[in-house]
Amino acid sequence: MASDEKRNTTEYLLLILFGGCVMLTFLLYLILPQNDFSQKENRYLQTRPAITLSGLKDGSFMDKFDTYTTEQLPFRECLVDVKAMLNALTLNRENNDIVLGADGYLFEKCYGKSTQLSKNETAILTFIENAGRPVTVAIAPTASEILKDKVPAGCPQADQSAELKDLYDRIDALPNGNSVDLAAVLAAENAGSGVQLYYRTDHHWTTDAAYLAYGEIVGAENAVDQASLTRHSVDDFYGTMAAKYKGTDLSSDTLVWYDVPIETFRRSDGDFDTLYDLDKLEIYDKYAMFLRGNDEICTIGAENAKTGRHLIVCKDSYANCLIPFLTYNYDRITVVDLRYYAESLAGLLAEDPDADILLLYNFSFLNEDNHFYRLTS
Amino acid sequence: MIFSSLLFLFWFLPIFFTLYYVCPAKYRNIVLFAGSIVFYGWGEPKFLILLLLSIIVNYAAGRLIGHFTGPARKISLIFALVFDFGMLLFFKYINFFIGNLNHLTGLHLTDVAVTLPLGISFYTFQIASYVIDVYRGKVRAERSILTLGTYLCMFPQLIAGPIVVYADVAEKLHERRVTLSEITDGVSIFILGLGSKVLIANNVGALWTEAGKIGYENLSTPLAWLAMLSFSLQIYFDFNGYSLMAIGLGKMLGFTFPKNFNHPYMARSITDFWRRWHMTLSGWFREYVYIPLGGNRKGTARTYVNLLIVWALTGFWHGADWNFILWGLFFFVVLAVEKLFLTDFLEKHPVFSHVYAKLLIAFSWMLFAITDFSQIGVFFTRLFGLKGGTDWLYYGRNYGVILLIGCILSTPVLSGLFERYGKRIPGIAVCMLIFLASVAYLADAGYNPFLYFRF
Numbered sequence A: 001m002a003s004d005e006k007r008n009t010t011e012y013l014l015l016i017l018f019g020g021c022v023m024l025t026f027l028l029y030l031i032l033p034q035n036d037f038s039q040k041e042n043r044y045l046q047t048r049p050a051i052t053l054s055g056l057k058d059g060s061f062m063d064k065f066d067t068y069t070t071e072q073l074p075f076r077e078c079l080v081d082v083k084a085m086l087n088a089l090t091l092n093r094e095n096n097d098i099v100l101g102a103d104g105y106l107f108e109k110c111y112g113k114s115t116q117l118s119k120n121e122t123a124i125l126t127f128i129e130n131a132g133r134p135v136t137v138a139i140a141p142t143a144s145e146i147l148k149d150k151v152p153a154g155c156p157q158a159d160q161s162a163e164l165k166d167l168y169d170r171i172d173a174l175p176n177g178n179s180v181d182l183a184a185v186l187a188a189e190n191a192g193s194g195v196q197l198y199y200r201t202d203h204h205w206t207t208d209a210a211y212l213a214y215g216e217i218v219g220a221e222n223a224v225d226q227a228s229l230t231r232h233s234v235d236d237f238y239g240t241m242a243a244k245y246k247g248t249d250l251s252s253d254t255l256v257w258y259d260v261p262i263e264t265f266r267r268s269d270g271d272f273d274t275l276y277d278l279d280k281l282e283i284y285d286k287y288a289m290f291l292r293g294n295d296e297i298c299t300i301g302a303e304n305a306k307t308g309r310h311l312i313v314c315k316d317s318y319a320n321c322l323i324p325f326l327t328y329n330y331d332r333i334t335v336v337d338l339r340y341y342a343e344s345l346a347g348l349l350a351e352d353p354d355a356d357i358l359l360l361y362n363f364s365f366l367n368e369d370n371h372f373y374r375l376t377s
Numbered sequence B: 001m002i003f004s005s006l007l008f009l010f011w012f013l014p015i016f017f018t019l020y021y022v023c024p025a026k027y028r029n030i031v032l033f034a035g036s037i038v039f040y041g042w043g044e045p046k047f048l049i050l051l052l053l054s055i056i057v058n059y060a061a062g063r064l065i066g067h068f069t070g071p072a073r074k075i076s077l078i079f080a081l082v083f084d085f086g087m088l089l090f091f092k093y094i095n096f097f098i099g100n101l102n103h104l105t106g107l108h109l110t111d112v113a114v115t116l117p118l119g120i121s122f123y124t125f126q127i128a129s130y131v132i133d134v135y136r137g138k139v140r141a142e143r144s145i146l147t148l149g150t151y152l153c154m155f156p157q158l159i160a161g162p163i164v165v166y167a168d169v170a171e172k173l174h175e176r177r178v179t180l181s182e183i184t185d186g187v188s189i190f191i192l193g194l195g196s197k198v199l200i201a202n203n204v205g206a207l208w209t210e211a212g213k214i215g216y217e218n219l220s221t222p223l224a225w226l227a228m229l230s231f232s233l234q235i236y237f238d239f240n241g242y243s244l245m246a247i248g249l250g251k252m253l254g255f256t257f258p259k260n261f262n263h264p265y266m267a268r269s270i271t272d273f274w275r276r277w278h279m280t281l282s283g284w285f286r287e288y289v290y291i292p293l294g295g296n297r298k299g300t301a302r303t304y305v306n307l308l309i310v311w312a313l314t315g316f317w318h319g320a321d322w323n324f325i326l327w328g329l330f331f332f333v334v335l336a337v338e339k340l341f342l343t344d345f346l347e348k349h350p351v352f353s354h355v356y357a358k359l360l361i362a363f364s365w366m367l368f369a370i371t372d373f374s375q376i377g378v379f380f381t382r383l384f385g386l387k388g389g390t391d392w393l394y395y396g397r398n399y400g401v402i403l404l405i406g407c408i409l410s411t412p413v414l415s416g417l418f419e420r421y422g423k424r425i426p427g428i429a430v431c432m433l434i435f436l437a438s439v440a441y442l443a444d445a446g447y448n449p450f451l452y453f454r455f
Helices: A002-031 A053-058 A060-071 A076-089 A115-131 A160-172 A182-192 A207-218 A240-245 A278-282 A317-321 A345-351 A363-368 B006-022 B025-043 B045-067 B071-105 B120-135 B145-153 B166-174 B180-214 B221-253 B270-276 B279-290 B300-317 B322-348 B350-369 B373-384 B391-410 B412-421 B425-443
Strands: A098-100 A106-108 A135-140 A177-180 A231-237 A253-258 A264-267 A270-272 A297-301 A310-315 A332-336 A356-362
Touching: A002 B006, A002 B180, A002 B425, A053 A060, A060 B006, A076 B425, A098 A240, A106 A240, A115 A135, A115 A160, A115 A356, A115 A363, A135 A160, A135 A182, A135 A207, A135 A363, A160 A177, A160 A182, A160 A363, A177 A207, A182 A207, A207 A253, A207 A317, A310 A317, A310 A345, A317 A356, A332 A345, A356 A363, B006 B025, B006 B425, B025 B045, B025 B145, B045 B071, B045 B120, B045 B145, B071 B120, B120 B145, B120 B166, B120 B279, B145 B166, B180 B221, B180 B391, B180 B425, B221 B350, B221 B373, B221 B391, B270 B279, B270 B322, B270 B350, B279 B300, B300 B322, B322 B350, B322 B373, B350 B373, B391 B412, B412 B425
Parallel strands: A135 A177, A135 A356, A310 A332, A310 A356
Antiparallel strands: A098 A106, A231 A253, A264 A270, A264 A297, A297 A332
16 A cells, blocks of 8 residues: 555656646746846846737737746746856856856857948948048957967957958058057067956956057057056956856956046036946946946046047947046047937037047957947938 | 747646646636637737638538538538648748749749748648548548637647647547546656757757858868757757657647657668658658559659659748758659669668768758758858868867767667656656756747747
8 A cells, every 4th residue: 555655656756846846936936026137137127017908919018928937037047057057067168159268268259250340340431531630440359369368279259450450451541540459569468467458257358458558549658657546446346248158167357447536527317526436336247337337428527637638439338447547638538339329420520620539449349339330420 | 939938838837737627628628729829829919810710711611521412522622722721822932932933034023021820831731631531531520610629729739740630639639538647748758858959959059050150161071060960950859849848748638649750860761761750741741642642553653753742842841942842852862762772772781871861861951951052052062172170179069068968869779768767766857857957948048949930
């Protein structure tokens, strides 16, 4: 009798476990509180959508509900780590398209020159031709170019230096074109010193790398002395690539910034008296402290240089940790992010006819972003 | 809705099966029908009308065929078939025909703005089996429209097969009992299918996607071979995974669906392969196309013409593009050669026949996977052109383990273990681990494609 019972439980054990698991998860979806923001992934999460007739009709209710079941799955973060672990167990060095290289460095892949790259290069060249004044272009190579020796052999990457050399040749052939080769100085520094130029777990360069690039852009003799600035740092920085790669075996980075006094800092969300948002150091995406994050347009007024010169920068987020140094060369800096700035750039330039113009981007942004047309529209 | 989603696992399954089991047996078709409508309508609400219309038309045709004698029977049958295949032709193939007509004649007809209703190729074949079998007197015309509707919309096999002919399930549609041990069996088959899809197919498939992103012209020769292996494993584990999930769910409902795959990559000839691959599709073509055309009973020449028709149609069924027809014709040629003289030789040479069949199957998948003819050429140039590079080192390490697991699971070596331990504690533990691992992979919603949108 007892052994019969035992056999019966074993016979249905799978049904009990599977059924229990499915029912319990369903109930937990209903009971557990919903998270509407993921710090770690720095994005909003879908909560349970309300049923509406129009939502049923156009299918948006179903789409949202699908997303909701993924993003509010009970124990999701833990399960995601389990996936990363299982993935690593199969000796796969990639998770969610992020590659784990030597010394804990994470890299993005690049499948070579995109069709977007040619469009963006044309937009830049056209912009220089029509600008009516000198334009400086500085494209930062990304980690996979400078830290080549840490990228796993055979991982798809673009030959950034070759691509950029080609672009710089075309820029320098224009009367108003002026290119700054950042790859050379960064590669030389990487070969020579132990300075960390890129974050291990974030897709940005470090403030030290940005300082080197700054020196190239303004000329070594015009650059503020790094040693004269007060240095601050915070540990335990895990960046955007760590958020995608997941996993629990990554080492953190140190985020560095320098005290830079300013007079005014006008953003679209208000006026501030510092360039850094120290509150961002408390959240996952610490890099967002620089210039307080990306903004369509912001203006910095400073008296560090008293040169009377103005600068207009079109940029991506790489520039956010570099621009503070430029206050030692310019009294006013207008910072434009063309992803969000939809108004006329020509109008903005006409308002400030004496301002210098700088285009400051990283290679992977230049290869992928599709807002460069706004340079010329 | 697809099976390999958290929505299906943790919302649809608990709600639907609770209602289904709580409901008295005689009302279960209502629950199944309603559940299937929700399942299908979730992603494709506008195509529900098409599905419901198909039920009504074929129900009426069935009743008329059953009721009349003489020419009215034939007219009813023809009407139903014209409707069924007319819908399929229109929604799936209209733009293919327009494109080719424009190409041939220099006309500039614009494309029709249609999207392919999910599963139309599968349910069209299923419902056609019903009206044809009623006409042949093989089954009786269904009196209840609900029962026929339940057959046509039944969610397990609605969108990706197996193709269940009406005659196989007619009895169970009217009366079925489901025992706890059948449900348990169903659960274990479902979990194996889920694991096939989520853990193997999605992971090896990522390598095929990478090859596309790198560009076939940039692949080194070793990587081209790895990529071909990865697609071959992906399509098998994906398709077999869906079929297993369908069979498992069918068991949980009280149905027995036919087996759809029988270790196809163990085949030693292409003839053998098609006896093991998507068995319900080849069965359907045999029953409703090849045999009605005369099969092999009308002389040698006619046999080959019949085969040609069947394989061109089989290819075309898989997608409205020339490469699918090429894929079907490739099989016609190989099957014809095997039929003419090769079979005896293959049977005598086991090593050669294994290598021969696996290579041809893999090559055929490249015709299937690459829709652009010039790209097919580029890919085969890379396979045989000897191009060096380091890319294969990187991808070989990243995907080596999962490809190896896929290769091992394509063979029957572990089936014996499953038969033996499947119902004991170790087997149950393995099943639950597969289930949890699958949920973990779905939780990190990355790559989870649905491959049959073209079918």
